[in-house]
Structure formats: structure tokens, C-alpha cells
Amino acid sequence: MASDLLSIASSGARAAKAALDVTANNIANASSEGYVRRSVTITELGVNSLAATPTEINVAGVRVASVVRNADSFRQSEVRRTGSDAARANAEVQGLENVQSAAEQTGLYDSIVNFEASLQQLVSDPTDGALRAAVVEQGRSMAETFNVTASSLAAVGDGLRFESQSGTDTVNNITSELARVNLRLSRSSDASSDQTALLDQRDLLLEKLSDQVGISTSFGKSGVVTVKLGNSSGPTMVAGGTGSTFAMNTASDGTVSFTLDGTAATLDSGALAGKSQALTELAKTNSQLDALASKVIGVVNSAQASGTDLAGNTGTDMFSGTGAADMAMIATGGSAVATATAGSPAGSRDGTNLAAMRTALNSADPAGDMNTLLFGISSAVAGRTVTRDALESIASSAKIALQSQAGVDLDQEAVHLLRYQQAFQASGRVMQVASDIFDSILGIR
Numbered sequence: 001m002a003s004d005l006l007s008i009a010s011s012g013a014r015a016a017k018a019a020l021d022v023t024a025n026n027i028a029n030a031s032s033e034g035y036v037r038r039s040v041t042i043t044e045l046g047v048n049s050l051a052a053t054p055t056e057i058n059v060a061g062v063r064v065a066s067v068v069r070n071a072d073s074f075r076q077s078e079v080r081r082t083g084s085d086a087a088r089a090n091a092e093v094q095g096l097e098n099v100q101s102a103a104e105q106t107g108l109y110d111s112i113v114n115f116e117a118s119l120q121q122l123v124s125d126p127t128d129g130a131l132r133a134a135v136v137e138q139g140r141s142m143a144e145t146f147n148v149t150a151s152s153l154a155a156v157g158d159g160l161r162f163e164s165q166s167g168t169d170t171v172n173n174i175t176s177e178l179a180r181v182n183l184r185l186s187r188s189s190d191a192s193s194d195q196t197a198l199l200d201q202r203d204l205l206l207e208k209l210s211d212q213v214g215i216s217t218s219f220g221k222s223g224v225v226t227v228k229l230g231n232s233s234g235p236t237m238v239a240g241g242t243g244s245t246f247a248m249n250t251a252s253d254g255t256v257s258f259t260l261d262g263t264a265a266t267l268d269s270g271a272l273a274g275k276s277q278a279l280t281e282l283a284k285t286n287s288q289l290d291a292l293a294s295k296v297i298g299v300v301n302s303a304q305a306s307g308t309d310l311a312g313n314t315g316t317d318m319f320s321g322t323g324a325a326d327m328a329m330i331a332t333g334g335s336a337v338a339t340a341t342a343g344s345p346a347g348s349r350d351g352t353n354l355a356a357m358r359t360a361l362n363s364a365d366p367a368g369d370m371n372t373l374l375f376g377i378s379s380a381v382a383g384r385t386v387t388r389d390a391l392e393s394i395a396s397s398a399k400i401a402l403q404s405q406a407g408v409d410l411d412q413e414a415v416h417l418l419r420y421q422q423a424f425q426a427s428g429r430v431m432q433v434a435s436d437i438f439d440s441i442l443g444i445r
Contacts, residue, residue: 004059005437009430011061015042016424018064023416030408034204037408038196041065069196075402076203077217080210081269082395087211088274089388095160095278096384099285100377102152109370111145112296114138116367119358122339126351127310132334139300139318140329146293150324153289157254157282164256164275167212168248171272174209175227175243181205182224183241199223209237213246214269230268235260253283281380285373290323292369297321299360307338307353312346314338315353 019040029035043065118138122131181202188195202225209215209227216232219225227238237244237260244261251257256276258265267273297319304315315338321327331337339354 006431006434008059008061009427009434011045011063012427013424013431015040015062015064016420016427018067019420020417020424022067023413023420026408027410027413027417030410030413034200034207035408036200036203036406037070039068039070041068067196069199069406071199071203071406072402073219075398075405076206078398079395079402080207080215080217082391082398083207084210084214084269086388086391086395087271088214088269088277089384089391091271091274092277093274093381093384093388095156095275096281096377096381098156098159099153099278099282100374100381102156103149103285103289103374103377106145106149106152108142108145108149109367109374111138111142112367112370115142116358116361119354119361122337122354123351123358125349126339126354127347127349129334132310132337134334135337136318136329136331136334139331142296143319143321143327143329146289146324146327150286150289153282153286154325157279157286160275160279160282161250161254161256164272164279165248167272167275168246168258171209171212171246172243174205174212175238175246178202178205178209178225178227178238179241179243182238185222185224186240188222195222210270212270212272213267214273229260229265235263235265254286255279255283281377285377286324288369288373290325292366292373293324293327294322295364295369296361296366297327299364299366300357303353303357303360304338306342306356308340308342308344308348309338310335310347312344312348314342 019042022038022040026037041064042062045060045063115135115138118131118135122128122135125131181198185195185198185202188198202223206215206217206225206227214230215237216228216230216234217225218228218232224240225238226236226240228234229237235244237246246265247259247262249257249259256279258267258272258276267276300319301317304318307315309315316331316336318329318331318336319327320330337354338357340348340350341352344350
């Protein structure tokens with residue numbers, strides 16, 4: 001009886017000690033990134049043979065059946081899916097906000113309005129040198145503002161492409177690491193501490209990968225993961241110990257595309273998809289800006305060619321260039337403004353051609369086009385921001401649901417710590433009782 005009591009108490013102490021170790025590990029790793037809470041499953045220890053007498057008490061103690069990772073594959077999948085959507089929306093909004101700032105803060109709209117206003121002021125006295133000089137200076141300021149705007153947008157594009165390349169490198173690093181984790185998982189023992197840590201590492205890598213690109217996953221023996229780009233029918237990124245090569249290509253308009261092992265790949269979620277969408281919007285903005293600059297250059301130069309300048313010469317081009325980046329004022333002075341009709345003498349006060357230039361500009365309405373461009377960008381930012389906020393709320397809810405199961409609650413662990421400590425002490429007390437019984441038996445004469 002005493003020997004049974006001692007073995008039962010010993011098994012209880014071992015089980016309580018194991019539970020205390022797991023609880024302590026949970027507490028120590030409460031702030032560790034990617035750590036999934038462990039819990040101990042304890043079961044009754046079965047005996048090796050049936051008792052000869054059916055009514056005889058037949059007990060053998062307790063054992064630790066397993067140490068379980070409290071990870072729900074569905075909730076983890078939801079965190080990856082919703083997080084990938086939120087990352088795409090956030091990256092796109094950040095890119096569009098930079099485009100908006102580059103287009104608005106340079107003051108291009110105001111410079112166009114100021115140039116048109118200087119032409120309006122010249123109507124009062126077409127021969128006034130100061131008014132003519134103002135037209136040239138406002139034109140030069142407008143051209144330089146076009147240049148600055150184009151340069152600012154180019155800087156936004158460079159930044160987005162740099163971030164996209166960095167994200168591409170991150171994807172390749174993660175897939176390579178996942179392949180190595182797969183190999184180690186395939187060689188690890190079931191429920192071993194090494195395997196548990198590898199599963200934590202695997203899940204953390206998958207979450208980081210989903211921040212960059214949308215993925216789908218399937219799991220095999222020992223937790224080995226197969227990762228596909230996009231949905232379950234997409235191309236394979238990681239299979240066993242092999243990771244595919246992910247690459248980025250840049251088009252002439254600054255937009256980017258991606259390949260997987262040399263085959264074109266379409267991204268529908270993840271930060272890289274958002275940056276790609278922002279670059280597409282940027283290319284559209286650049287195209288509109290170049291068209292606007294080209295329109296102003298064409299309208300003004302065409303009007304110049306139809307008139308006579310202050311010296312009585314046929315008007316020459318005021319602007320050079322084909323777009324926003326290379327637009328420049330080439331008139332050397334105010335006298336070059338062709339305000340009079342063709343054939344007018346030097347010093348003519350005729351403002352017919354000036355009126356024609358203003359009419360042509362009013363019809364082209366560059367200020368209105370610039371306003372439309374700015375409104376389009378701001379509307380896109382506003383709309384995408386609403387979408388981003390909704391997706392981030394959904395992603396946050398998914399993370400909270402997973403954290404409630406897989407995260408470490410220090411208050412709950414403190415309760416477990418006290419519970420297992422008392423169990424360990426109680427088992428020790430049982431062993432003391434068994435020892436006392438032995439001593440009593442041995443003391444009988």
C-alpha cells in the first residue's frame with residue numbers, strides 16, 4: 001500500500017512539476033513575438049494488468065499526456081487573410097497621400113492662375129514694359145512649378161519602387177526561411193519542445209509573408225507547410241524544403257509587376273499589391289500632368305506664332321519642352337510677347353492677338369484641368385481611406401480573436417501557477433505520508 005502511495009504521489013509531483021515548467025515558460029514568453037501559449041494535458045496513468053478481484057481498488061497515478069500549442073488554424077488563417085487585405089489598403093493609401101502632397105504643395109494650380117492673370121492685366125496696356133515683364137516672369141514661374149511638381153512626383157515613384165523592391169527581398173528571405181523550417185520540422189519529433197518552437201516560428205513567418213503578399217496555406221505531416229501565392233490554385237511559393245524566386249520588374253511608365261520563378265504573378269492583397277496600385281495611380285497622374293503642360297505650351301506658342309511682338313517681329317515660342325519635367329520659358333524679355341496681329345508695326349498698341357491667346361487659354365482651361373487632377377487624387381485618397389479603415393477594423397478583430405486563444409494572459413497564468421504549486425506540495429505531502437507508513441511498518445517488532 002505504501003509503495004503504491006509513493007509511486008502515485010511521485011507521478012503527481014512529476015506532472016505538477018511539468019505543468020509548473022510550462023506555466024513558467026508561458027509567463028517568461030508573454031512578450032515574445034509569435035509565441036503561442038502552451039497548456040498541459042494530464043491523464044490518469046493506466047495499470048498494466050487487471051486486478052484479480054473486481055472490487056479491488058486499482059490505481060496507478062497520473063502522467064503528462066501532451067503539451068499543446070493553443071493555436072487555432074482557422075483563426076490564424078483569418079489573421080493572415082484580413083491582415084493581408086489591410087496591408088494592401090494601407091500601402092495604397094500611404095502612396096496616394098504622397099502623390100496628393102506632391103501635386104498640391106508645389107502650388108501649380110496657383111501658378112497657372114497667376115500666369116493667366118498676368119495676361120489679363122496686360123490687356124490694359126499692351127505696350128507697358130512692366131506688365132510685359134510680369135507675363136514672362138509668371139510664365140517662367142509656372143514652367144518651373146511644373147518642373148518641381150514633376151520632380152516631386154518622380155521622388156514619390158522612386159520611394160514606392162524602393163519599398164517594393166525591399167518588400168520583394170523580404171518575400172524571398174521569408175520563403176527561404178520557411179523552407180528551412182519545413183526541413184527541420186520534417187526531422188523533429190512529435191510534441192517535442194523543438195517542434196513546438198519551430199511551429200511558432202513557422203506561423204510567425206507566414207504572418208509576416210502575408211503582410212507582403214496574399215497567400216494560401218496547407219499543412220502536412222509534422223506541420224510542414226505548402227504556401228501558394230494568392231488562393232489555393234495559385235503558383236507555389238514554398239513546397240517542402242524549396243522556395244520559389246519572387247522578383248519585381250519596372251515598366252517604362254514607372255509601374256511595377258511581379259514574377260514567380262520567371263512566370264508573371266498577379267497580386268491581389270498584401271503591401272506589395274497596394275504599392276503597385278499606388279504606382280499605377282501615380283503613372284496616371286504623371287500622364288495627366290504632362291498632357292496639361294503640353295497643352296499650355298502648344299496653346300501659348302501657337303498664339304505667339306499668329307501675332308507680332310513689340311519690336312514688330314513675328315512672334316516666337318515662349319515655352320520649350322514636351323511635358324511637365326522639361327517645360328521651360330525661353331522668351332528673353334517682355335517685348336517677346338506677341339500681343340498685336342500679324343503685320344502690325346513695332347510698338348503697336350493692338351491687343352487683338354493677346355485677346356486670341358487668352359481666349360485659347362480659356363478654352364483649353366489649364367486651371368480647370370489642374371483642379372480636376374487634384375480633385376481626382378483627393379477623391380481617391382478619401383475613398384481608399386474609408387476602405388482601409390474598414391479593413392483594419394476587421395483585421396484587428398481577427399487578431400483579438402486569435403490573441404484571446406493563443407496569447408498569454410498573465411492573470412490566468414498566475415492562477416495556474418498557484419494551482420500547480422499547490423498540487424506539487426500536496427503530492428509531496430502524500431510522499432511524506434507514505435514515508436511515515438514505511439517507518440511505522442519497519443518499527444513494528
